Amino acid sequence: MKNIKSKRKDTQVIHAGTNPDKTYGSVAPPIYQTSTFKFDSAEQGAKRFLGEEPGYIYTRLGNPTTSTLQEAIATLENGTSALATASGMAAVSTIYMTFLEAGAHIIGSEAIYGPSRVVIENEFSRFGVEYDFIDTSDIEQVKKAVKPNTKLIFIETPANPTIKLTDIKACAEIAHNNGAVLAIDNTFMSPILQNPFDYDADIIMHSMTKYINGHTDVVGGILVFNNDELMQRTRKVLHNHGGTIDPSQAWLVLRGLRTLSLRVNKAQENAQVIANYLEQHPKVKWVRYPGLKSHPHHELAKQQMKGFGSMISFEVEGGIEGGKTVMNNVELATLAVSLGGFETLIQHPASMTHSSMNKQDRSNxxxxDGLIRISIGCEDAQDLQDDLEQCLNKI
Ligand SMILES: Cc1ncc(COP(=O)(O)O)c(C=O)c1O
Incomplete structure (x- = not known):
């Protein structure tokens, strides 16, 4: 479609990405389930390898189904290109491999998806990478953490699972004044609710396993760029290290993507109802949801987000035992990690998604230990509330 970039998100989500089928005019994009592509001649093969002729070579290096998905997400994020990966963590690791080296320093949000932090602390540190995981919601801490060798600032906002927000524009300014790159994990918001290029971020990362696919049946990730030089550097690393997505996986994500806007909007309507309900409940000690006035970053949420999303954290009376009572008694919500699916998922970060972090870092x-994270889905809000009510009554 012409001028898709000028359309609104609800239209882009349905139409972005060129259908590669020129033969039969199939409306749904075909799955090009092939590992390799035939050249017409030895000369053509050589030209493709030299980048002198467009066209596909080998699926690890590119595939038409994957290209459609990449184009769609790049459009939705107001970017120019994207690289789809086998998982969200493949995307995170690719950023780290591209922009860090021995002696380089990374600043990251302390509350971040557990493995995004642990892979630096346990693996990249073995290759001489230095790091500071700090509270990036406090911009003074970010300024203080910068060193001459800081190459990358990696933030997650809202952060997983504390739902703290970081000021993207302020971090971009700090990164750019120091010659560093700002990458942001935008998984919790999806391209519908937050577009970090509008706030000068350099790279946007999503675990497509979550909202973008939205059906709890695929693992995938993506990196989005609005700068060709950064994309080309990253592309070489991704293609050589091999964390590329498979075409059938890319196709499933494309199918899920088409309803992203509907799902995200319904889930966040529900989330506001549930957050309001939890906040007034006598068995609930505190609730963190950016759409609540009590959220410390509610004003920032209104500025840099287009909605408040559907991730809520809360703590109930009775600490971890109270939390277990809720998780063991849910009937409608599913006790499972992950998030951003059409259904409501509830989990306990300290013993599940963030158990790989050391206890002190978790507590800092x-x-x-009592924090419960809930990813609100697209069910009826009253039914979700009734489910939580029967659990909370058992505490
Ligand atoms: C915010 C966030 N980033 C990254 C990841 C990693 O994504 P994946 O599981 O697709 O590797 C997750 C997974 O839970 C996540 O929640």
Whole structure:
């Protein structure tokens, strides 16, 4: 479609990405389930390898189904290109491999998806990478953490699972004044609710396993760029290290993507109802949801987000035992990690998604033992509330 970039998100989500089928005019994009592509001649093969002729070579290096998905997400994020990966963590690791080296320093949000932090602390540190995971919601801490060798600032906002927000524009300014790159994990917001290029971020990352696919049946990730030089550097690393997505996986994500806007909007309507309900409940000690006035970053949320999303963290009376009572008694919500699916998922970060972090780091980051994270889905809000009510009554 012409001028898709000028359309609104609800239209882009349905139409972005060129259908590669020129033969039969199939409306749904075909799955090009092939590992390799035939050349017409030895000369053509050589030209493709030299980048002198467009066209596909080998699926690890590119595939038409994957290209459609990449084009769609790049459009939705107001970017110019994207690289789809086998998982969200493949995308995170690709950023780290591209922009870090021995002696380089990374600043990251302390409350972040557990493995995004642990892979630096346990693996990249073995290759001489230095790091500071800090509270990036406090911009003074970010300024203080910068060193001459800081190459990358990696933030997650809202952060997982504390739902703290970081000021993207302020971080971009700090990164750019120091010659560093700002990458942001935008998984919790999806391209519908937050577009970090509008706030000068350099790279946007999503675990497509979550909202973008939205059906709890695919693992995938993506990196989005609005700068060709950064994309080309990253592309070489991704293609050589091999964390590329498979075409059938890319196709499933494309199918899920088409309803992203509907799902995200319904889930966040529900989330506001549930957050309001939890906040007034006598068995609930505190609730963190950017759409609540009590959220410390509610004003920032209104500025840099287009909606408040559907991720809520809360703590109930009775600490971890109270939390277990809720998780063991849910009937409608599913006790499972992950998020951003059409259904409601509830989990306990300290023993599940963030168990790989050491206990002290967890506690410094505000990931208390009693914190419960809920990813609100697209069910009826009253039914979700009734489910939580029967659990809370058992505490
Ligand atoms: C915010 C966030 N970033 C990254 C990841 C990693 O994504 P994946 O599981 O697709 O590797 C997750 C997974 O839970 C996540 O929640």
């Amino acid at each position: 980051a505000g990931i208390t």
